[in-house]
Amino acid sequence: MFRTVKDFIEDYKVESQGTQKLLDLLTDESLTQSIEEGRRPLGRLAWHLIHDDSGMLRRIGLDFKAPATHAEPPQSAAVIAATYRETAASILEAASxxxxxxxxxxxxxxxxxxxxxxxxxxFIKHEVHHRGQLTMLMRQAGLPVAGVYGPSKEEWEQMGMTAPK
Known part of the structure; x- marks a missing residue:
């Protein structure tokens, strides 16, 4: 539980930056990747991180700019990433x-x-949970994954090291 607004803002800044790093790696082709038929594809999952479809933040009176709850996900990874950036900034502004x-x-x-x-x-834990799903689908789609709480396999390799197993 957050006891100060400042603590929420500082935590959400870090977490939203981690999410943004992943969203910036998506490609238009990857948006249809799903774990199996009938499951939420990567594009829809990424879009889910952008709008408050559970109404969690709106129900507590946080007024921020975000796409409509039932808006269809764009077919453009760049649009999804840009929209997340705008929404996260709006949440931080509203919380402040x-x-x-x-x-x-x-x-x-x-x-x-x-x-x-x-x-x-x-709200933050919900985002972290779905971010984990996002990384799995990104791997299945053949995309590189950015490290959030430490280096990813690709980042270890860029440092000339082998990722721990």
Missing amino acids: QWSDEKLLESHNLFGLEWQNGVTLSK
């Missing part, structure tokens, strides 16, 4: 308008009473 006291307010989300500080934490 909040006071720390706002984090103590509670709202019913998914049948549970969560303080806003809890919701912001779960």
Whole structure:
């Protein structure tokens, strides 16, 4: 749970930069990659990271610019990456308008009473969860993967080292 807006902003800056690094590596051709028939393809998963389709942030009163909830994902990886960049910046700007006291307010989300500080934490964890899925689909699509919490296999190789197994 976040107890200060500053802590959320600092954490989300780092996490959204990690997500942005991955989105910037997508190609138009990779957007149709899915783990199996009938599962969310890479493009739809990437788009899911951009809009607040669960309404999590909007339900707690955070007002930010994002594509419409049910907007179809673009067929352009560059558009997806640019839209994420804009949305993440808008979330950070909107959060910066909040006071720390706002984090103590509670709202019913998914049948549970969560303080806003809890919701912001779960929002970030939701993104990290889907970012993991994104990296797996990127690997299946033959794309390089950027390291988020440390070097990726490709980044180890760029340093002239072998990635740990």
